Amino acid sequence: MEELTTSVRQQHKFSVGRLQKYLSVKSQTVSNNDTLTVRQYSAGQSNPTFLVQTPSDSYVLRKKPPGELLPGAHKVDREYRVQKALFSAGFPVPQPLLHCTDAEIIGTEFYLMEHVRGRIFRDLRLPGVSAAERAALYVAAVETLAKLHSLDLASLNLEGYGKGSGYCKRQVSTWTKQYTAAATRDIPAMNELSDWLMNNLPATDDEVTLVHGDFRLDNLIIHPREARVMAVLDWELSTTGQPLADLAYFLITLLKKMDILSGIPTVEDLISIYCRVRGIPSALPQLNFYLALSVFKMAGIAQGIYARHLLGNASAPNAAQFGQCVEPLAKVALQLAQRSDTGPAGDSLFLQTARGQAVLQQVKDFMRQYVLPAQEVSAKNRREMEAGLWNLFLPAVSGLSQLDYAYIAEETGRCLFAPEVFNCQAPDTGNMEVLHMFGSEEQKSKWLEPLLKGEIRSCFCMTEPDVASSDATNMECTLCRDEDNFVINGKKWWTSGAGNPQCKVAIVMCRSKSQDVKTRHGQHSMVLVPMDTPGVQLVRPLTVFGQDDAIHGGHFEVHFENVRVPTHNIILGEGRGFEIAQGRLGPGRLHHCMRAVGLAELALELLCQRAASRHTFGKKLYQHEVVAHWIAECRLMIEQTRLLTLHAARALDTQGSRAARKQIAMIKVAAARMACKVVDCAIQVYGGAGVSGDFPLAQMYSYVRTLRIADGPDEVHLSSIAHLELRDQLKKAQAKL
Numbered sequence: 001m002e003e004l005t006t007s008v009r010q011q012h013k014f015s016v017g018r019l020q021k022y023l024s025v026k027s028q029t030v031s032n033n034d035t036l037t038v039r040q041y042s043a044g045q046s047n048p049t050f051l052v053q054t055p056s057d058s059y060v061l062r063k064k065p066p067g068e069l070l071p072g073a074h075k076v077d078r079e080y081r082v083q084k085a086l087f088s089a090g091f092p093v094p095q096p097l098l099h100c101t102d103a104e105i106i107g108t109e110f111y112l113m114e115h116v117r118g119r120i121f122r123d124l125r126l127p128g129v130s131a132a133e134r135a136a137l138y139v140a141a142v143e144t145l146a147k148l149h150s151l152d153l154a155s156l157n158l159e160g161y162g163k164g165s166g167y168c169k170r171q172v173s174t175w176t177k178q179y180t181a182a183a184t185r186d187i188p189a190m191n192e193l194s195d196w197l198m199n200n201l202p203a204t205d206d207e208v209t210l211v212h213g214d215f216r217l218d219n220l221i222i223h224p225r226e227a228r229v230m231a232v233l234d235w236e237l238s239t240t241g242q243p244l245a246d247l248a249y250f251l252i253t254l255l256k257k258m259d260i261l262s263g264i265p266t267v268e269d270l271i272s273i274y275c276r277v278r279g280i281p282s283a284l285p286q287l288n289f290y291l292a293l294s295v296f297k298m299a300g301i302a303q304g305i306y307a308r309h310l311l312g313n314a315s316a317p318n319a320a321q322f323g324q325c326v327e328p329l330a331k332v333a334l335q336l337a338q339r340s341d342t343g344p345a346g347d348s349l350f351l352q353t354a355r356g357q358a359v360l361q362q363v364k365d366f367m368r369q370y371v372l373p374a375q376e377v378s379a380k381n382r383r384e385m386e387a388g389l390w391n392l393f394l395p396a397v398s399g400l401s402q403l404d405y406a407y408i409a410e411e412t413g414r415c416l417f418a419p420e421v422f423n424c425q426a427p428d429t430g431n432m433e434v435l436h437m438f439g440s441e442e443q444k445s446k447w448l449e450p451l452l453k454g455e456i457r458s459c460f461c462m463t464e465p466d467v468a469s470s471d472a473t474n475m476e477c478t479l480c481r482d483e484d485n486f487v488i489n490g491k492k493w494w495t496s497g498a499g500n501p502q503c504k505v506a507i508v509m510c511r512s513k514s515q516d517v518k519t520r521h522g523q524h525s526m527v528l529v530p531m532d533t534p535g536v537q538l539v540r541p542l543t544v545f546g547q548d549d550a551i552h553g554g555h556f557e558v559h560f561e562n563v564r565v566p567t568h569n570i571i572l573g574e575g576r577g578f579e580i581a582q583g584r585l586g587p588g589r590l591h592h593c594m595r596a597v598g599l600a601e602l603a604l605e606l607l608c609q610r611a612a613s614r615h616t617f618g619k620k621l622y623q624h625e626v627v628a629h630w631i632a633e634c635r636l637m638i639e640q641t642r643l644l645t646l647h648a649a650r651a652l653d654t655q656g657s658r659a660a661r662k663q664i665a666m667i668k669v670a671a672a673r674m675a676c677k678v679v680d681c682a683i684q685v686y687g688g689a690g691v692s693g694d695f696p697l698a699q700m701y702s703y704v705r706t707l708r709i710a711d712g713p714d715e716v717h718l719s720s721i722a723h724l725e726l727r728d729q730l731k732k733a734q735a736k737l
């Protein structure tokens with residue numbers, strides 16, 4: 001998984017002195033007196049790539065290979081240009097730093113870029129990581145590809161970067177030419193394949209996005225600890241054209257008869273995730289064409305490397321072996337071409353991926369076997385962690401989409417403490433999301449890692465007793481800078497989980513006292529406060545409907561008196577609290593709703609059992625029409641809410657938190673109302689037993705009633721829905737003009 005470098009190979013040697021001189025004049029990265037060390041990356045067959053180290057930093061240099069080159073290949077200026085555009089658009093690529101066209105310096109044109117440190121997986125089977133991480137890595141990769149294909153070409157400023165529509169035709173003809181130019185013997189299968197491709201071009205060859213051209217797992221730098229893509233490398237073959245060619249090229253490795261280790265998603269799963277992120281139907285016509293084209297390309301590349309080896313300027317030491325793979329690859333491609341098209345059938349709007357279905361089944365079994373019969377959760381009992389049923393709420397870790405998780409959270413909603421069993425309990429989930437999305441590397445390793453392992457718990461301090469906190473701009477808890485520290489003073493309450501002995505850290509929303517911040521939404525910040533910091537006081541636990549509500553350690557009033565934390569405990573930066581709150585509350589709110597659907601299902605189940613077993617006035621309860629109608633109304637409400645939840649989950653997956661906020665606000669209101677109504681009906685059918693402690697209904701009601709207040713009361717969400725609806729209507733009206 002290390003990035004392997006060797007000393008610079010003989011045929012790639014260049015003058016380090018001239019490079020040092022050039023960089024010290026042209027860039028701020030190298031100074032006059034710096035000694036440069038240059039090593040060569042072992043991987044990569046095309047443009048030689050070097051690690052350039054100064055005493056204080058390191059960079060990556062990519063150049064054209066020496067000697068005579070195939071026409072149109074090795075255009076490092078294009079790599080530099082596309083990386084620049086993508087870096088500016090926030091897409092994960094190493095930051096390009098400098099481009100040099102002067103071949104006098106190191107013998108060829110070159111460019112310098114940031115050295116991104118992370119993991120590179122050369123073995124695509126991903127040995128040495130857990131099955132869950134393996135799945136998450138493949139999901140992260142395919143999501144990154146889908147994001148690349150979703151970028152708006154016009155706003156990337158890459159006009160003229162590629163020729164656009166007709167990509168597949170060009171690809172077949174370019175690779176045929178490249179192959180022919182490099183051919184060392186006649187391979188009939190290659191000729192047959194080239195003809196087949198040209199005669200079976202897809203009807204959708206006019207779709208155009210930016211394409212990578214060589215998108216593989218080993219061209220990605222993955223975060224050192226998380227399943228997150230930090231940089232996509234090797235843009236040599238990038239252009240504009242049909243994105244499905246890129247997808248097929250990525251999938252092709254999984255169709256090879258490799259020894260697939262557990263956790264690696266199926267090709268169908270990856271297609272479904274890709275399509276969901278792009279918001280396109282998952283039935284991909286003519287997939288076989290793209291798969292065959294990918295293998296044709298691989299065969300062409302292999303032939304090129306072999307030809308360069310014969311000329312003595314191949315970049316990799318094992319280049320000689322490439323000559324032997326061309327014919328077998330061509331035969332595989334011909335087989336793929338003849339395969340019947342078997343994509344996932346139909347449009348799968350609310351279809352879980354196969355992995356989602358498998359995890360859901362595991363969660364159901366686990367709930368039946370351990371959780372539902374258990375009276376209390378033992379903190380030491382970590383069967384669920386060993387079973388991989390852990391942190392399911394976080395797509396980057398679990399490899400599950402929000403839609404996958406929706407069905408799973410519904411299942412865990414049947415038991416109030418079940419989310420904790422799977423390390424999916426609020427407020428830790430929201431806090432983990434915040435740290436995952438916005439935390440610094442240091443904050444992640446100190447707090448996110450132990451939270452993900454379930455070693456510690458956390459709490460979230462936003463609501464205050466003295467101000468109406470549904471309007472978060474009212475928050476008064478102050479943040480004041482004192483040299484390298486922030487000093488916090490204020491009162492919070494309804495801090496869920498603060499009483500848990502494992503609760504080690506709070507995320508506290510504070511208002512800056514600094515005069516610099518003026519806008520209404522630019523005054524608040526979120527700060528990490530370890531619970532044992534002097535001045536943090538747990539004042540009292542609050543009750544819910546007069547009862548202890550200590551499932552996750554109770555809801556506390558917490559006071560902060562001259563609490564000092566280092567300035568690096570701030571998340572994202574001063575004044576950015578609202579930005580974080582938006583990111584935090586989206587998925588978190590949805591998870592509550594998913595669980596509310598599961599809880600309502602259980603309430604209706606209990607209702608029906610009671611209605612079928614008790615008699616009044618000569619009939620079973622359900623034979624009274626009013627009770628039968630309650631049953632029907634509950635079923636209607638649950639089904640409607642489930643669909644709205646799945647719709648919101650899908651919007652979150654495909655459009656992100658911001659675009660999905662209307663759906664999330666809608667489901668937040670609908671799910672809590674529905675669950676209250678269904679549990680209320682069940683209580684009514686149970687009579688006195690319904691409000692007693694002998695059945696779970698009273699506790700369920702207490703919980704679902706708080707959902708209409710916690711995470712923002714219904715009225716605030718209704719106002720947002722109305723605001724967004726009016727905005728959408730206005731847009732529609734303007735579009736008609």
Ligand SMILES: Cc1cc2nc3c(=O)[nH]c(=O)nc-3n(C[C@H](O)[C@H](O)[C@H](O)COP(=O)(O)OP(=O)(O)OC[C@H]3O[C@@H](n4cnc5c(N)ncnc54)[C@H](O)[C@@H]3O)c2cc1C
Pocket residue numbers: 427460461462463464467468469470471493494495496497544555706709710711712713714715716719
């Ligand atoms: C069980 C539970 C757990 C909680 N856990 C946490 C936690 O972990 N961390 C945390 O920070 N907070 C937590 N909260 C607090 C919760 O988020 C707040 O109670 C909620 O945001 C409302 O704020 P408030 O109580 O100050 O009500 P207020 O802001 O005083 O509002 C009171 C009422 O005013 C009405 N209202 C408000 N705005 C409008 C409007 N625009 N239009 C019409 N009517 C309006 C609504 O009916 C609202 O219910 C929890 C609450 C509960 C009940």
